Amino acid sequence: MRVVNIKPRRGARILIGAVPIVVLLIVYAIFSAARLDANPNDKVLPTFAAMAQEVVRLTTQTDPRTGQITALADTLASLYRLGIGVLIATISTLIIGLALGVVPLVRAALGPIVAIIAVIPPIAVLPILFIAMGLGEASKIALIAVGIAPFMIRDLAGHVASLPAEQFVKAQTLGANSWQLTLRVALPQALPRLIDSLRLSMGPAWVFLISAEAIASDVGLGYRIFLVRRYLAMDTILPYVAWISLLAIATDALLQWISRKAFPWAHGDGK
Amino acid sequence: MSALLQFQEVWVEYGEKVVLERVSLDIQEGEFVSVVGPSGAGKSTFLRLVLGQEGPTRGKILLDGTPLTPECHPDRGVVFQRYSVFPHLTALQNVAFGLECDASPLLGKLFGGAKRKANAAAEEMLAAVGLEHNLNVYPAQMSGGMQQRLAIAQALIKHPRVLLLDEPFGALDPGIRNDMHTLVTKLWREHGLTIVMVTHDIKEAFKLGTRVLAFDKRRIDPQAPNRYGATAVYDMPVSKRADMEVATPD
Numbered sequence: 001m002r003v004v005n006i007k008p009r010r011g012a013r014i015l016i017g018a019v020p021i022v023v024l025l026i027v028y029a030i031f032s033a034a035r036l037d038a039n040p041n042d043k044v045l046p047t048f049a050a051m052a053q054e055v056v057r058l059t060t061q062t063d064p065r066t067g068q069i070t071a072l073a074d075t076l077a078s079l080y081r082l083g084i085g086v087l088i089a090t091i092s093t094l095i096i097g098l099a100l101g102v103v104p105l106v107r108a109a110l111g112p113i114v115a116i117i118a119v120i121p122p123i124a125v126l127p128i129l130f131i132a133m134g135l136g137e138a139s140k141i142a143l144i145a146v147g148i149a150p151f152m153i154r155d156l157a158g159h160v161a162s163l164p165a166e167q168f169v170k171a172q173t174l175g176a177n178s179w180q181l182t183l184r185v186a187l188p189q190a191l192p193r194l195i196d197s198l199r200l201s202m203g204p205a206w207v208f209l210i211s212a213e214a215i216a217s218d219v220g221l222g223y224r225i226f227l228v229r230r231y232l233a234m235d236t237i238l239p240y241v242a243w244i245s246l247l248a249i250a251t252d253a254l255l256q257w258i259s260r261k262a263f264p265w266a267h268g269d270g271k
Numbered sequence: 272m273s274a275l276l277q278f279q280e281v282w283v284e285y286g287e288k289v290v291l292e293r294v295s296l297d298i299q300e301g302e303f304v305s306v307v308g309p310s311g312a313g314k315s316t317f318l319r320l321v322l323g324q325e326g327p328t329r330g331k332i333l334l335d336g337t338p339l340t341p342e343c344h345p346d347r348g349v350v351f352q353r354y355s356v357f358p359h360l361t362a363l364q365n366v367a368f369g370l371e372c373d374a375s376p377l378l379g380k381l382f383g384g385a386k387r388k389a390n391a392a393a394e395e396m397l398a399a400v401g402l403e404h405n406l407n408v409y410p411a412q413m414s415g416g417m418q419q420r421l422a423i424a425q426a427l428i429k430h431p432r433v434l435l436l437d438e439p440f441g442a443l444d445p446g447i448r449n450d451m452h453t454l455v456t457k458l459w460r461e462h463g464l465t466i467v468m469v470t471h472d473i474k475e476a477f478k479l480g481t482r483v484l485a486f487d488k489r490r491i492d493p494q495a496p497n498r499y500g501a502t503a504v505y506d507m508p509v510s511k512r513a514d515m516e517v518a519t520p521d
Contacts, residue, residue, distance in 0.1 A: 164353075166354035166355060167354055167355075169322065169324060169343055170351070170355055170426075171357075172342070172344070173343050173347060173348050173349050173426065173429070173431070174348075174368055174369035174372055174425065174426075174428075175372040175429060176372045176379065177372075179376075180379035183379050184368065184371075184379040188359040188360075189358070189359050263359070264409070265358055265409040265410075266358075266359070
């Protein structure tokens with residue numbers, strides 16, 4: 001049998017998928033043990049036990065300086081920035097993307113400027129944001145929004161513009177005006193695509209969040225990682241990285257679930 | 272009585288390219304006009320003119336005696352070969368769409384009693400095309416034939432003066448196509464429709480139509496093949512055989 005035709009069943013698939021992860025953990029444990037064997041004070045590859053101990057400290061003890069539980073405060077601060085930034089990007093995408101996709105006049109007017117903004121590397125404008133908005137929350141939120149919105153806008157506008165022209169003609173023969181076309185034909189078909197492009201944009205959104213926090217912040221997941229880096233505190237950094245990954249996976253799963261529940265027709269299983 | 276649809280010396284040109292030239296014809300109320308012709312002979316352009324997707328370069332098109340504006344309008348319904356229905360709406364919502372647009376300019380959606388009334392009308396129309404058991408199904412779960420039935424119901428709910436069919440059965444297999452022929456003939460007769468159908472299938476054109484228009488170029492300049500446009504070179508009435516006789520509505 002050819003390799004391409006071997007299709008693992010559900011149980012087998014999960015098992016096969018777990019193997020590389022387990023191997024990675026074992027390899028880490030081996031190297032960690034080897035390094036600690038050579039130097040018991042080594043900080044680069046801490047044991048799982050040491051990391052667990054640190055996690056317990058970060059999640060249960062309050063920081064005497066701020067009076068807050070460190071990991072909780074960091075998570076809430078980061079999720080707040082990420083959430084607001086992504087929300088602003090999503091709403092502006094919906095409005096601008098739809099208008100660009102549906103109305104040729106708007107496409108002629110705004111298409112070029114969106115294309116120009118989209119090629120500017122967002123990190124390059126971070127200093128501008130810091131200067132214009134200060135070092136507070138606004139500039140971090142703005143970086144996330146500015147960073148992901150142009151891609152999402154172009155993606156959505158392209159998707160809407162490529163909806164079959166027949167649909168728009170048909171809707172007009174059914175008496176729809178421009179507004180009704182946008183609201184009842186373009187918008188519902190844009191939403192699942194918007195969620196898809198949001199899922200793709202969550203990666204860059206995290207990058208922008210952590211960059212902004214690394215440069216100027218006093219709380220946040222990215223801030224903490226870059227702060228403790230000075231002490232080679234891998235026992236904090238590694239759990240934080242794992243925690244960020246977990247949050248990203250959960251967000252992605254949530255978005256996918258929403259899309260499937262709200263737009264069954266877009267996933268070929270509506271009834 | 273003046274004709275429902277009048278073409279008066281209509282030309283369509285795209286720059287140097289002449290697509291249609293001197294198209295002059297009248298279509299009476301209640302006719303079933305089949306339009307045939309080779310690819311590139313302007314069949315689809317002819318249909319787009321009636322639909323209002325584009326306007327003539329020269330000449331006039333009159334509907335009920337008034338000139339057509341080059342914009343789509345509910346008095347001309349259409350069924351395309353594909354993409355005629357909205358994939359994000361169920362069958363019932365697809366048909367009710369036309370009623371909702373009319374009654375609710377701001378939201379394009381109805382609620383409460385008005386919605387129930389619109390849905391009842393939509394259900395009736397779906398029953399007329401044989402989809403009474405598929406009210407809450409999305410188009411993606413429907414076969415090609417069912418989707419076309421839905422597209423027809425969707426168009427008919429607006430009671431268009433002219434129903435335009437753009438190769439509506441081209442993508443269907445022969446058995447289904449036959450069922451659709453029966454359905455369209457039935458609807459045409461019962462609702463007293465005026466239909467203009469573009470088709471590749473000459474047999475279909477003669478089977479369904481009361482009149483067949485054949486579009487082609489009258490003259491061709493081999494040095495400049497785009498110099499001359501196509502026009503209705505044949506315009507023939509079709510007399511129905513007794514077993515096919517479905518009575519012209521008059």
